[in-house]
Amino acid sequence: AQSVTQPDIHITVSEGASLELRCNYSYGATPYLFWYVQSPGQGLQLLLKYFSGDTLVQGIKGFEAEFKRSQSSFNLRKPSVHWSDAAEYFCAVGTSGTYKYIFGTGTRLKVLA
Amino acid sequence: EPEVTQTPSHQVTQMGQEVILRCVPISNHLYFYWYRQILGQKVEFLVSFYNNEISEKSEIFDDQFSVERPDGSNFTLKIRSTKLEDSAMYFCASSVNRTPTGEQFFGPGTRLTVL
Numbered sequence: 210a211q212s213v214t215q216p217d218i219h220i221t222v223s224e225g226a227s228l229e230l231r232c233n234y235s236y237g238a239t240p241y242l243f244w245y246v247q248s249p250g251q252g253l254q255l256l257l258k259y260f261s262g263d264t265l266v267q268g269i270k271g272f273e274a275e276f277k278r279s280q281s282s283f284n285l286r287k288p289s290v291h292w293s294d295a296a297e298y299f300c301a302v303g304t305s306g307t308y309k310y311i312f313g314t315g316t317r318l319k320v321l322a
Numbered sequence: 323e324p325e326v327t328q329t330p331s332h333q334v335t336q337m338g339q340e341v342i343l344r345c346v347p348i349s350n351h352l353y354f355y356w357y358r359q360i361l362g363q364k365v366e367f368l369v370s371f372y373n374n375e376i377s378e379k380s381e382i383f384d385d386q387f388s389v390e391r392p393d394g395s396n397f398t399l400k401i402r403s404t405k406l407e408d409s410a411m412y413f414c415a416s417s418v419n420r421t422p423t424g425e426q427f428f429g430p431g432t433r434l435t436v437l
Binding site (some may be wrong): 231250255258298301304305308309314 | 325421425430
């Protein structure tokens with residue numbers, strides 16, 4: 210069965226520091242991968258997605274993610290974090306043959322001034 | 323920019339009562355979804371809906387749940403007899419195309435509290 214693992218429940222970084230949020234998936238074929246962000250009281254906003262092609266994808270708000278098939282990973286990165294990036298981040302996988310997304314448990318990011 | 327809207331933002335109900343959660347998907351979208359997130363847990367798929375019928379549902383989506391598109395704009399989730407464990411944030415989503423390539427756009431959620 211497909212699954213998504215986000216190993217880090219909480220991450221704290223200082224403003225201006227770099228960020229990497231980890232995501233590992235389990236799926237036999239090529240997955241369709243997504244990163245969503247959820248700010249307090251808000252819905253889920255898509256940051257970026259990977260379907261095929263270039264394994265480094267650029268998203269909104271200065272985020273990027275790299276698909277590594279050999280590691281079954283799709284880690285999210287940002288070179289310099291802003292205080293407004295404090296939120297919860299969810300990795301999700303979509304697969305052919307189903308309508309659903311499967312989400313990870315999320316990583317809550319705290320940004321120190 | 324078009325967005326998915328959900329009402330109410332917070333619903334409090336007594337155990338055993340029926341609740342209806344409402345969603346207005348983006349107008350040209352054809353596929354509709356409900357997910358839920360129990361506090362502190364992952365977002366879980368409940369059901370997808372296309373062409374006026376359920377296209378997929380999870381094991382969570384039992385006989386207590388139903389979905390409906392009563393008119394051209396609304397998409398509703400009904401829970402017939404709520405249980406304490408139904409307390410969660412419920413997200414509606416919609417997409418133009420079928421997943422996985424069809425990006426799902428999520429609403430802000432309805433927080434359901436069952437007392």
